[in-house]
Amino acid sequence: MGERMTALLEIRDLCLAFRTDKGPAQVLDGVDLTVAPGEIVGLVGESGSGKTSLARAILGALPVPQAEIASGRIRLDGVDMLRGGKAAESLRGRVVTFVPQDPLDSFNPLFRVGTQLADIMRYRAPPAKEGRFGNARHARETAILEMLDAVQLPQSRALLDRYPHQLSGGQRQRVMLAMALLPQPRMIIADEPTAALDVTVQVQILGLLRRIAAERGVAILFTTHDLGAAWEICDRIIVMYAGQIAEILPRTAFFAKSRHPYTRMLLASLPEPGREAIGISGESASPLSPPPGCRFHPRCPMASDICRKARPLPSRSEDGHLVACHHPWAAASSPAHV
Numbered sequence: 001m002g003e004r005m006t007a008l009l010e011i012r013d014l015c016l017a018f019r020t021d022k023g024p025a026q027v028l029d030g031v032d033l034t035v036a037p038g039e040i041v042g043l044v045g046e047s048g049s050g051k052t053s054l055a056r057a058i059l060g061a062l063p064v065p066q067a068e069i070a071s072g073r074i075r076l077d078g079v080d081m082l083r084g085g086k087a088a089e090s091l092r093g094r095v096v097t098f099v100p101q102d103p104l105d106s107f108n109p110l111f112r113v114g115t116q117l118a119d120i121m122r123y124r125a126p127p128a129k130e131g132r133f134g135n136a137r138h139a140r141e142t143a144i145l146e147m148l149d150a151v152q153l154p155q156s157r158a159l160l161d162r163y164p165h166q167l168s169g170g171q172r173q174r175v176m177l178a179m180a181l182l183p184q185p186r187m188i189i190a191d192e193p194t195a196a197l198d199v200t201v202q203v204q205i206l207g208l209l210r211r212i213a214a215e216r217g218v219a220i221l222f223t224t225h226d227l228g229a230a231w232e233i234c235d236r237i238i239v240m241y242a243g244q245i246a247e248i249l250p251r252t253a254f255f256a257k258s259r260h261p262y263t264r265m266l267l268a269s270l271p272e273p274g275r276e277a278i279g280i281s282g283e284s285a286s287p288l289s290p291p292p293g294c295r296f297h298p299r300c301p302m303a304s305d306i307c308r309k310a311r312p313l314p315s316r317s318e319d320g321h322l323v324a325c326h327h328p329w330a331a332a333s334s335p336a337h338v
């Protein structure tokens, strides 16, 4: 999927650096990816691999003036998002919306939930259809209640009168999802949407994301540390290491046919009954002085001379599986342990 269909999101050769006291931190290096309409794509990788920075670059939410996009292109729904201007601005918060990790930080604590939902309806959503005897306000409220129903907050009139701190974590994340959906976006970017929730609520929210994408044809780009969650709901999974894409896999290949040593080591680091979790030894590459060649080579058991000198070019197979490695595992070899 993705490349063969017309992409909704297309990122080409994206290079991003942050200016820091110690010099430029090269946080994204030559990132290429696409997301097709209605597709769910997971971004996984260790802390610091650049997942959030990539999400923020798409949303135009990078910190100014520290962030500098040195090169590359981000096209969303045919619009050049890096050029700025009205076309890109009109997409943000409407065609592409955001679900954050901890919704409490994203609500305004001073306003009732209903007021915040109504503001989204008024300023970002397409006009709600007025019924025969209704007015605009009534139509907006009906649309909000229907949306709360869709995110499994039924009979939620009472909830509209509450303040964000009066909701449970799961309720807040469902309201956030409703806020992200009200503008009828074509794409939602979700940054670790379940990290702040307990396990049972995580499962419910992930199921909801999957259902929404299928029912409404909304694409979702979702960052996570949870490899199981990525496998559970994504169509494709993108594995990032130190600002570069190491591997892109169809969901079905993730556990069974990963080819990059980093992906295999990530999967091998998952806890399993009867086996100690095996961490990946060594430190993640620093964006201040990334190693030459393949950025993973200092930690890679397969590394050879070429890995220290030349960045591996990505190779792609028929099913869209892409691997950027000089010594990838053979497609047919068995999974998970390097």
Ligand SMILES: Nc1ncnc2c1ncn2[C@@H]1O[C@H](COP(=O)(O)OP(=O)(O)OP(=O)(O)O)[C@@H](O)[C@H]1O
Binding pocket: 018, 019, 020, 025, 027, 045, 046, 047, 048, 049, 050, 051, 052, 053, 054, 063, 066, 225, 287
């Ligand atoms: N404003 C900033 N100024 C300087 N460096 C930054 C800034 N924001 C992020 N970074 C650096 O960019 C790199 C990528 O960070 P990012 O948050 O995108 O990674 P991540 O994969 O999302 O990590 P996590 O999973 O922990 O959220 C890290 O080395 C981080 O320290």
